[in-house]
Amino acid sequence: MISFASAELTKLRTVRSTPWTLAAFVVVSAGLAFLLELTLRNAQRMEGYDPLMAAFLPLTLGQMALVVFGAMAVTSEYSSGTIRASLAAVPDRRRFFLAKVAAVAAVAAGVSLVTVPVTVVAARMRLSSAEVLEACAGAWIYLTLMCVFTVGVATMVRHTALVLGGLLPVLFLGSQGLGNVPAIRKVTQFLPDQTGWVVMHLAGPQDDPRWARDYSAWGGLGLLALWTVAALLGGYLVLRRRDA
Amino acid sequence: MLEVRDLEKRYGRTVAVDRLSFTVRPGMVTGFLGPNGAGKSTTMRMMLDLDHPTGGQVRIDGVRYRDLRRPLTKVGALLEAKSTHAGRRAYDHLLWLAQTNGIPASRVSSVLELVGLGGVGRRRAKALSLGMAQRLGIAAALLGDPPVLLLDEPVNGLDPEGVHWIRGLLRGLAAEGRTVFVSSHLMSEMSLTADHLVVIDRGRLLADVSLADFVASHGSLEAGFLSLTAGGGAR
Numbered sequence: 058m059i060s061f062a063s064a065e066l067t068k069l070r071t072v073r074s075t076p077w078t079l080a081a082f083v084v085v086s087a088g089l090a091f092l093l094e095l096t097l098r099n100a101q102r103m104e105g106y107d108p109l110m111a112a113f114l115p116l117t118l119g120q121m122a123l124v125v126f127g128a129m130a131v132t133s134e135y136s137s138g139t140i141r142a143s144l145a146a147v148p149d150r151r152r153f154f155l156a157k158v159a160a161v162a163a164v165a166a167g168v169s170l171v172t173v174p175v176t177v178v179a180a181r182m183r184l185s186s187a188e189v190l191e192a193c194a195g196a197w198i199y200l201t202l203m204c205v206f207t208v209g210v211a212t213m214v215r216h217t218a219l220v221l222g223g224l225l226p227v228l229f230l231g232s233q234g235l236g237n238v239p240a241i242r243k244v245t246q247f248l249p250d251q252t253g254w255v256v257m258h259l260a261g262p263q264d265d266p267r268w269a270r271d272y273s274a275w276g277g278l279g280l281l282a283l284w285t286v287a288a289l290l291g292g293y294l295v296l297r298r299r300d301a
Numbered sequence: 302m303l304e305v306r307d308l309e310k311r312y313g314r315t316v317a318v319d320r321l322s323f324t325v326r327p328g329m330v331t332g333f334l335g336p337n338g339a340g341k342s343t344t345m346r347m348m349l350d351l352d353h354p355t356g357g358q359v360r361i362d363g364v365r366y367r368d369l370r371r372p373l374t375k376v377g378a379l380l381e382a383k384s385t386h387a388g389r390r391a392y393d394h395l396l397w398l399a400q401t402n403g404i405p406a407s408r409v410s411s412v413l414e415l416v417g418l419g420g421v422g423r424r425r426a427k428a429l430s431l432g433m434a435q436r437l438g439i440a441a442a443l444l445g446d447p448p449v450l451l452l453d454e455p456v457n458g459l460d461p462e463g464v465h466w467i468r469g470l471l472r473g474l475a476a477e478g479r480t481v482f483v484s485s486h487l488m489s490e491m492s493l494t495a496d497h498l499v500v501i502d503r504g505r506l507l508a509d510v511s512l513a514d515f516v517a518s519h520g521s522l523e524a525g526f527l528s529l530t531a532g533g534g535a536r
């Protein structure tokens with residue numbers, strides 16, 4: 058299993074889309090955080106304003122690059138035909154899939170572990186209070202799970218355009234507050250990308266019934282874990298059944 | 302030894318492979334012949350468990366491909382369709398393959414040399430010529446020094462010198478006692494390379510004979526092939 062996962066890491070390391078998407082993830086997140094903090098600095102006395110927003114909202118846009126990375130890790134296998142070489146080398150599809158998921162998850166977790174604090178610092182916030190650290194930990198888990206979720210979806214769908222055409226618009230609308238819109242919040246709050254919003258302080262004050270969601274900060278991440286398991290299960294079933 | 306038993310593959314209403322049975326023996330080159338669309342590539346993908354048969358099975362020395370522990374050290378394959386990422390360097394393509402099967406990285410450089418790509422290992426796959434890409438595919442097949450080789454049209458895109466090289470390579474591998482199963486369209490090439498022939502059309506077995514017997518009964522390989530397949534062209 059270790060050898061399969063290290064081969065998957067080699068695959069990720071040896072294509073150019075990997076450094077590009079991961080660099081975009083860091084740069085977009087931190088750059089937007091820096092700019093957003095400048096813009097919002099004067100709004101700080103507004104009612105309900107949460108200074109953590111300037112740090113964590115940019116991550117919801119930067120994550121699109123991370124999602125592209127997760128999607129390409131799978132779809133490039135199909136577009137290039139590498140999948141046939143992969144499955145000839147590792148015919149046990151369960152092990153192949155586990156190795157792929159483990160490698161992508163490790164890279165996503167590693168890069169997010171850097172991106173989250175860098176983004177918070179770019180928003181001129183200190184990594185000192187328990188509140189900030191909790192939000193950081195939540196964002197780190199959230200981003201890693203979103204990337205793994207994408208691997209599951211991409212394995213079901215197989216085509217870059219279909220995966221990204223399906224996910225990116227949802228993520229973009231999500232970053233614009235889709236889960237906070239009163240009329241549809243009952244449903245949209247449960248979309249995978251929205252489940253991290255409470256822990257990242259983006260869902261508004263949770264003690265105010267106008268904003269309160271039906272789950273807690275960590276409960277939201279639990280929901281995302283369920284989404285991720287479902288996507289991986291779906292991906293595995295498709296991988297197992299269909300011809301390569 | 303490679304055993305194909307009652308192998309069948311249907312794509313909807315198309316029967317690509319129709320209850321095919323034959324055995325490929327070690328120590329010789331077995332040519333796999335058939336007109337376009339006969340089912341050769343489909344059969345080879347099923348031998349590697351890439352495509353699921355709708356019936357029958359394939360055994361490699363009695364074992365199913367998916368049950369092989371380090372498959373690249375048992376079966377090396379070159380498929381018809383590309384299986385390399387255009388943006389990945391030739392060396393890196395072989396490196397990850399080697400890692401999956403616990404093959405030492407030093408072997409990557411030696412197979413690159415072996416197929417004549419020693420100087421271009423750092424090139425990305427998209428910067429390789431058709432013939433070079435084909436050689437990279439052959440390098441991948443030889444990576445695990447496997448006793449069984451499955452090659453789908455290996456001379457595709459090779460220049461005369463490359464064709465000559467493949468012929469020598471395949472004959473040499475067979476002489477070492479390996480099982481060499483190779484599909485081709487080129488009758489003249491097959492008559493120089495193969496010892497044994499498996500001929501199919503419309504997914505069905507038409508002949509499973511030695512080259513010598515085939516030529517003796519039909520005059521030439523080409524004449525025999527055309528009369529067996531009725532010169533039908535692609536379906």
Ligand SMILES: Nc1ncnc2c1ncn2[C@@H]1O[C@H](COP(=O)(O)OP(=O)(O)OP(=O)(O)O)[C@@H](O)[C@H]1O
Nearest residue numbers: 312315317335336337338339340341342343344381
């Ligand atoms: N994925 C697929 N879906 C549907 N039909 C397919 C698929 N793959 C192959 N076929 C059909 O199966 C038949 C056998 O195709 P195959 O590629 O195995 O032939 P072949 O002998 O390799 O031909 P060629 O000499 O042209 O390479 C053809 O009729 C082809 O159209």
Ligand SMILES: [Mg+2]
Nearest residue numbers: 341342343381
């Ligand atoms: Mg073919």
